[in-house]
Amino acid sequence: MELSLHRLRMLRELHRKGTVTAAAAALHYTASAVSQQLAQLERDVGARLFERVGRRVQLTEFGMLLAAHAEEILDAVERASLALEEAQETATVTLRAGVFATVAAGLLPQALRTIGSRHAGIHVKTKQLPPESCAKAVANGDLDLAFVIDYPDAPMPMEAGLLGSQIAVERLHVAAAAGTLGEGPIALSDLAEHPWILCSPKSHYGTAVRAACLRAGFKLEITHEVEEQSTAMYMAAAGLGITMVSDLGLTLAPPGMDALALTTPLTRTVSIVYRSTALRRPALNLVIDVVRSTAAEMGLSAAGR
Template identity: 35%
Template sequence: MLNLERLRTLDAIARHGSVSGAAQGLHITTSAVSQQMAKLEREVGRQLLARNGRGVRLTDAGRLLAEHAARILSQVELAQSDLEAQRGQVVGELRVSAFPTAARGLFPTAVAELRERHPALRVRSRELEPEHAIRAVVRGDLDLAVLLDWYNKPMPLPDGLVKAPLLDDPADVALPAGHRLAGRDEVDLAELAEDEWITWGEGEFCHEWLLFTLRSKGVEPVIGHRAAESHTQLALVAAGLGVCVAPLLGRNPVPAGVVTVPLTPRVRRHVFVVWRADADRRPSIRAAVRALRTAGERVGAAGESTATAARNAETAG
């Protein structure tokens, strides 16, 4: 009889490509991974790993068994989902992630609601950039992830994931208060061709979107500073060090010395949540999606109230 945890270890090595990667994904030591693999090799009577330089590779037998392990583990996940669905109770542990502004803008409300409504559910959350979060959901390291894409640049998703929208997140441009365009009702990105940009990290999806969008307008951006967190970007804008795109989600409070101006044409991010299709029937997944949607609706309503108040103040002035 094949041991499920040992198959899980083999599957992790196949997905991560190394013993250390598998150990990190499974939250165990590399020694524990090696011990599990040694037991599995004795169990099946075949060599499953071979040395490859300083690392290891799967043998032919290892690859064959890893393919079966992936299918077996998927069926186990489906069985657990069906049992949980039949019981109809929101229980157990749910591992979730979100990109930083969504973690700040959505998780406090959503996770607090889940704790209040479903005290037997343990939610474990973390910040993770979309590209890494997708891989973690596919691997089974996460149950659910909040992701984003942009109105003109969709986020590619692998097969086997279910997607549900949470909110459309409007984005403005953040300018130093003394900027030549700070008093405008709206700004086209092309008007900022000569400005220095504050953007996200090299290779991150949002950074690549900014380059793609500016270049489509004939602008080759001058990148002055990079920061993963929106509040860090806004602090740099407040110091007069450049301009940045500032989505509404997780933006407030805007620091003194920064003016946000709507972009024309309007710029929006689509915020959504994904999970594995084989876990679709889990009540905990469905409860988390409902809580995240409620949190997203509150963010959207707050944004409309802020925009209305700003328009009223301009009219009164």
């Protein structure tokens, strides 16, 4: 019998989450894809692992037994990878990193160039995900590390078994068409009557900006709801409203846009999260150190704020 680690990871997630839909969401697959892979796992094992109870699928006794062993097997694979990496002293290591758009555009290019020149054996592969999904992907084993954001008004919940290292602190700026708001700095309360361009409150970013405006005494009037900072900036530059943009987001700023500081700064913290079992990985620690140093060179270190 040959067991697929990929399918065992899906079984583990089904055991943890309780439903195929929840397991699929956590693993960033469709429910149909997960169901097909679990059905193949059943054929591989030659025993019934699941049974349908109403609309739900639950594990049989054999399924529970295999799920328990799946936890041990997947943990053992990670420990083995760590042991080999330590023995090789990071001679050749590939790390999978979850990123979001502004980090990918503003921070990673320089950081990855530095890693390539100083640590040629470390290779970083990236996958863009919403910040809200990155930590789950690390906890599930799909990624080795991921960038996440915390706002004072919307802290990012930490998944069980994860640790975090702070990388940078960014300011948020008001973005508007050139010349429309003066030179700044500007008080957040002075922006109450303007039309806004912002992402939905389902994101931590959208929640945080709305909460900050409420503290400043007004409720946002959202004229255009868009999810990417780059899109919001282009719309702001065209005079369709105002938006908020982070320091790293300014690397994507279009021509014809002003970025104004706030009289009372709003900030957000960028961190790298990783599984606690990976804490001893030399390559992981080297990547974190290089990214943190790169952020500091850009003036984004916590010590500088």
